[in-house]
Every structure is written in C-alpha cells, then in structure tokens.
Amino acid sequence: MSSVYFTSPSSTAELKGSERAWLGGLVNDIATGALSLSTFGHAEQMLGFVDPAHYLYLDPSEPKRPGWQAAWASSYETSFRVDMGRAPLVQFQGRSLSTSTLALNTALILGNDPVKLGARIHAQCELNCWVDGPDRAWMAGIIDHGLEIGVYRRGAEEDPQGWEQVAELLRSRGDEPVVLYDSIGSEGFPSAYLGDWMPAWPEGVPQTHEGWELLTEDQRRERDERSDAWYDLSAQEQWDISLPALRAKTGHGLQIRPDNWRRFHFGHGLSVLDLVAHDAEDRIAAKLGVPA
Template identity: 85%
Template sequence: MSRVYFTSPSGTSELKGSERAWLGSLVNDIATGALALSSHGNADQVLRFVDPAHYLYLEPDAPKRPGWQAPWAHSYETAFRVGMGGAPLVQFQGRELSTFTLALNTALKLGNDPIKLGARIHAQCELNCWVDGPDRAWLADIIDHGLEIGVYRRGQEDDPQGWEDVAAFLRSRDDEPVVLYDSIGSEGFPNAHTGDWMPAWPEGIPQTHEGWELMSEEQRQERDERSDAWYDLSDAEQWAISLPALRAKKGHGLQIRPDNWRRFHFGHGLSVLDLVAHDAEERIAARLGTRVAT
C-alpha cells in the first residue's frame, strides 16, 4: 500500500503504507459490521437495493433454501469491500450508490475523531486534502488521541508507523498549510497540474488517454515541454503556483478543518445505517432528492 506524505513548504513527514491499508480496513470493517447481515437478519433488507444485474441479486419473492442468509451475507460483504460483481451492488431507482462512499460515511457517523480522520486520509490523500497552519495542532491532537486508544498503531521501536513524527511535524509551526499525497495514486504536491502552469486542455477533447491521442502533435509537444519545465522551478515557485489553486477548491471538501468536522460527509451523505433502517427508502430518496415510488 502507498505511503502517505504530509508536506509543507518547509518540510515533509510520512506515514507507512501498512498504516494506510489499516485505515482502509477499519473503514470497511465498521461498515460491514453495521450492516449486521448475519446477526440481525438484515439480508432481506439490503437485498432490496441490489442491482438486478448483480450476481448477488435474488428475486424478492423467490423461494430460498434454508440458511441462505449466512453464505449470501459473506459474499455480500466481500463484494461490498472490493466492488466486484459487474453491476452496482447497491442502487436506488437505477442510481448506483457507491459502496466506498457508503463505507466512508458510516465511519464518519459511527467513529470517534481518530476514525473520522482515518477515513479522511484514506479517501482524500490522493486528492491532496490539506490542513491550514492554525489547525495543525488540532490535527496533531487527534493523532495523539488515536495513538493513545490504539486506533493508530505505533509500530516497532526500530520500525515505527510514523504517526509520532507526523504529529511532531504538524506541531512544528502554525504558519504553513500541510498537504497530503500518497506515493502511488497521486502526483505529489506541489505538481504541474494543480494551478495554471500547464496549458488549458483543448476544448472538446476528453481528458483521457484517448483524448491525448486526439491532440495535434503541436499540442502534445507544448504540454510535454511545459511539464518538463516544471522541474526547473524552485520549490517556492512551485508552491506559489499550486497552493492558491488548491485553496480555491472550496467545493471539493479537501480542507480538513474543525469548523465543519462534525457535519462533513462524502458524496450523497448516505451510510449503511440508511440501508438497514426501517424507513430506508424514504431516507435514501430524501438524500438523493427523489421520491419514493408508490
């Protein structure tokens, strides 16, 4: 699993990849535990929201063999974690409800502050989530609490996970933001694509590999040359380009801050608690802005 880096204009600290994987497992464990498919007989309830094209779909009124819930629940939990099945596992009125988003929101609703931070790191480090200078000590306090109660792991003395160093780094000053990125899924920070360094993407061409092939040779060359020139800039120049653009992404929820800590949610805001509620359809419809079919 990729390492998570906490970087500022004056330094960087890192969290081991195994701890990133641990945070992801915690998020999924909380969600599948809250589903309670075996212990509370919620299998019939969540089955209502399985896409008919998914291999786990069963006709609601079809006869089922005795004891079907346990093996079905095990398969459902596996599919929930890894997103397998060739069709949406969870849907409502034909609209897919991402299991990743459901799991993250479940962790936010049921978890303490270290769990909430773990969910934010797991989901948003690749997107360059960040904390502003005055909030760095607040974030470090959450890390200390996570270590104290065992949600975050210290590791071995000669092979620490990195939490203590990250907390110390956060507390080292309060006049610079700290931006997160991971070692595999992101470009790092700052980078040539956050800010106005790169030429605007040509209008009408999708920002995909196929779109790259649709560009003219001159357009591709311009982008290549501009990308290469990024590395000739000083660190200060790179930060001056990328940081204002990151700060401007106010609608993306990337800033980790105390004033919206309790009300923050991912995407549609739904959790697995909504799936197993007695009024599940009403809850989901209200969040999606639709109506319950009558």
C-alpha cells in the same frame, strides 16, 4: 498500499503504506459490522437494494434454501468491500450507491475523531486534502489520541509507522498549510497539473491516453516542454503556483478543519445506517432528493 506524505513548504513526513491499508480496512470493518446481516433481518432488507443484474441478486418470487442468509451474507460483505461487479451491489430506484462512499460515511458517523481523520486520510490523500496552518495543532492532537487508544499503530521502534513524525511536523509551526499526497495514485504536491502552469487542455478532448493521441504535435510538444520546465522552478515557486489552485477547490471538501468536522460527509451522504433503518426508503430518498 501506497505511502501517504504530509508536506509543507518547510518539511515533509511519511506515513507508511501499511498504515493506510489499516485505515481502509478499519473503515470497511465498521461498515460491514453495522450491516449486521446475520441478525435483525438485515439480509432480507439489503437484498431489496441489490441491482437485479448483480450476481448476488435473488429473485424474490423464487423460494430460498433454508439458512441461505449465512452464505449470502458472507458473499455480500466481500462484494461490499470491493464492489467490482459489472452491476452495482447497492442501488436505489436505478441509481448506483457507491459502497466505498457508504462505508466512509458510516465511519464518520460511528467513529471517534481518530477514526474520522483516518477515513479522511484514506479517502482524500490522493486528492491532496490539506490542513491550514492554524489547524495543524488540532490535527496533531487527534493523532496523539489515536495513538493513545490504539486506533493508530506506532509500529516497531526500528520501523515506525510514522504517526509521531507526522504529529511533530504538524506542531512544528502554524503559519503554513500541510498538504497530503500518496506515493502512487496522485501527482504529488506541488504539481505542475494543479494551477495555471500547464497549458489549458483543449475543450472537448478527454484527458486520457486516447485524448493525448488526439492532440496536435505542437500541443503535445508544448505540454512536454512545460512539464519539463516545472522542475527548473524553485520549491517556493512551485508552491506559489499549486497552493492557490488547491485553496480554490472550496466545493470539494478537501480542507480538513474543525469548524465543519461533524457536518462533513462524502458524496451522497448516505451510510449503512440509512440502509438498515426501518424507514430506509424514505431516508435514502430524502438524502438523494428524489420521491420515495
């Protein structure tokens, strides 16, 4: 798992990739625990939300083997964690419901502040989630609490996970934002691709390898030259280009802040608790804005 970097115009701290993997596992453990497939009839209920094209679907008109729930529940929990089937594991009225989003929202609902922050870091570091200067000490306090109660791991003295260094960075000043990025899945921060440094991508051309091949030779040359020129800019110039663009992403929920801490949710807003509720269909329909 890739490392997570907390960076400001003044300094950077690294959180080990093994700790990010721990956070992702914690999110999934909370969600699968809340499913309680071996009790309360939840296996039968969750079966009703499995897409008929998924390999875990069981035809309700066909008899099931005695004790089928145990083996099915084990396979379901594995699929819930990876959700790699050709058909969605969880669907409602033909609409796919991402299990990763369900797991993240479950962690936000059931978790304490360190769990909530862990879920945000795990899910949003690749998207450059960030904390503003005045809120840095607040985030550092959550990290302190997470270390105290064991949600976050310190690591060995000679090989720390990095939480203490992150908290120290956050407390070092309160007049600069701190932006997160990961070592593999993101462009880093600042980035030539966040802001107006790169030429606008041609309308109607997908931003993929195939789309790159559709660009003219002049368009490709211009983009290559601008990308190379990015590294001739000073660090401050790069921040001046990328930070306003990041701040402008107000609808993406990337700013981690205390004033919407308890209201924030991912995507559709549904959690495992909605799926196992006695009025599950009504709850799901209400959050998706569709008839029950």
